[in-house]
Structure formats: structure tokens, C-alpha cells
Amino acid sequence: MHRLINAAARVTTVAGILATTVLTGTNAQAASGGGCAGYSSGVIRERFIEMRVCISAPSHxxxxxxxFLTLRSxxxxxxxFIRAVRTGGSRVVSNKVHTCPSGAFRTKRFAxxxxxxxxHEEGEGYATYMxxxxxxxxxxxxxxxxSPWLKLP
Known part of the structure; x- marks a missing residue:
């Protein structure tokens, strides 16, 4: 009986996944590119800097x-300073200035x-500058x- 219940649960789970796939469709365009690029510098210990600059598409x-930023004590x-720009004139589409926390911090997110x-025009891309x-x-x-360039659908 226990095996029968487990088998039924697996069939129900697979059916749910298939139904979700069918309902969401396959002709939607997805973003392309994006991601993160890293940089580190600093000969002087107090001014050591390590950053990853990113851009992503959380929804259509x-x-x-x-x-993400790392600074030493x-x-x-x-x-x-973090801003997103669009190709074709580098129009700023998002901008924010944050004050650094005092003391050391590691991979602190700034957005x-x-x-x-x-x-935007078809084929234009976006990048984050930090x-x-x-x-x-x-x-x-x-x-x-x-960051790397991101194209939104």
C-alpha cells in the first residue's frame, strides 16, 4: 500500500510539472546576456577593493x-555609485548612490x-556600472x- 501511495504521489508531481509547462507556453521571448563581471584592486591595504557588477532580468x-563589494577594515x-544604462546614447535608466558602511565588509550587495x-529599440542592451x-x-x-550587456525581450 505504501508503494502505491508513493507511486501516485510521483505521478501527481510529474503531471503538475507538465501542466505548468503547457500553461506557461513556449513562445515567450527571454532576456539574453547579463550576469556579473569581477574586479579587484588596491595596493594599499585600506583601499583594497573587490567588486562584482551584475545585471539580470527577474521578470519579463x-x-x-x-x-557586490568587499572592503577591508x-x-x-x-x-x-551604481547605475544602469541603455545602449544608444548611454541613457541612464536606473541610478542610486549608497554610503559605505564603516569597517570591513565582504560581498555586500548594493543595488x-x-x-x-x-x-528601448529592438536589440538594444543594458549594463550596470559601479x-x-x-x-x-x-x-x-x-x-x-x-557588467556584461543584457538584452530585454
Whole structure:
């Protein structure tokens, strides 16, 4: 009897998966590209920086810019700039400035708001740029670091 109940449960589970697949359809376009790119720098211990800059599509037509940052203890006060841009003029579609926490932190997530850009042209892509500005006004890295390009459907 126990085997019969287990077999029935497996059949029900498989049927549910098949029904979900059929109901969601197969002709929807998916986002392509995106992901993360990494960077690390810093000869001076206090200004060591490690970052991963990312972009993803959490749902149809929506982009999510974020990144992860690691700083060692003793780092100067800083701000994290994160923005998403669209190809074709580098129009900013999302932007956020964060204040760095004091003390060491590892792979802390920083994000700009999700965006839905209904004015994009077919084939255009989006990327996240992330940069840290120290309290003395200098930048690390000296240029914004970029994620891979993402194309939204």
C-alpha cells in the first residue's frame, strides 16, 4: 500500500510539472546576456577593493542592476555609485548612490532600482556600472566597472 501511495504521489508531481509547462507556453521571448563581471584592486591595504557588477532580468521586460563589494577594515569613508544604462546614447535608466558602511565588509550587495524601459529599440542592451568614491574625492577604480550587456525581450 505504501508503494502505491508513493507511486501516485510521483505521478501527481510529474503531471503538475507538465501542466505548468503547457500553461506557461513556449513562445515567450527571454532576456539574453547579463550576469556579473569581477574586479579587484588596491595596493594599499585600506583601499583594497573587490567588486562584482551584475545585471539580470527577474521578470519579463524588467532589468535589475546590482553589485557586490568587499572592503577591508580601515578603509576611508566612501560612496558607492551604481547605475544602469541603455545602449544608444548611454541613457541612464536606473541610478542610486549608497554610503559605505564603516569597517570591513565582504560581498555586500548594493543595488539601483529595477527598471522597465518601454522606449528601448529592438536589440538594444543594458549594463550596470559601479564605482566607489573615497572621501578625498578620488575614485576606485579610476573608471566605472561594467557588467556584461543584457538584452530585454
Amino acid at each position: 521586460g524588467v532589468g535589475r542592476p546590482d553589485g 580601515g578603509h576611508p569613508a566612501c560612496k558607492v 539601483a532600482p529595477d527598471f522597465n524601459d518601454s522606449h 564605482q566607489v568614491q573615497w572621501s578625498d574625492g578620488s575614485w576606485a577604480p579610476p573608471y566605472p566597472y561594467r
